[in-house]
Amino acid sequence: QVELVESGGGLVQAGDSLRLSCVFSGRTFSLYVMGWFRQAPGKERELVAQITSGSSTYEADSVKGRFTLSRDHAKNTVYLQMNSLKPEDTAIYYCAAKDIRTSTYDYWGQGTQVTVSS
Numbered sequence: 001q002v003e004l005v006e007s008g009g010g011l012v013q014a015g016d017s018l019r020l021s022c023v024f025s026g027r028t029f030s031l032y033v034m035g036w037f038r039q040a041p042g043k044e045r046e047l048v049a050q051i052t053s054g055s056s057t058y059e060a061d062s063v064k065g066r067f068t069l070s071r072d073h074a075k076n077t078v079y080l081q082m083n084s085l086k087p088e089d090t091a092i093y094y095c096a097a098k099d100i101r102t103s104t105y106d107y108w109g110q111g112t113q114v115t116v117s118s
Contacts, residue, residue, distance in 0.1 A: 002026045002107040009112030020080040022095030034078040038091035
């Protein structure tokens with residue numbers, strides 16, 4: 001069973017940076033695509049960024065140029081570096097994993113709150 005543990009959220013001011021971390025355990029890390037999703041109050045959960053085993057990345061248009069996703073296979077960890085944060089980035093951020101053979105994210109972390117004040 002895959003377990004994901006996030007950390008790094010917090011309260012920051014607009015323009016600040018945060019780095020979220022997600023530690024993966026329970027299966028072979030390299031066999032999973034990793035993603036970060038977020039859900040703001042009253043809104044649907046949305047994909048922010050994802051990274052393949054080979055470190056190819058996708059970022060949503062709303063964060064492109066500000067957020068960077070990376071993964072460290074030695075540490076079984078994926079990082080979301082968030083720069084130039086905006087109040088609209090305020091949300092609960094969830095780490096997720098999907099087997100490279102499937103199309104859906106099947107494993108989720110507990111979420112970490114990011115709050116950006118103006």
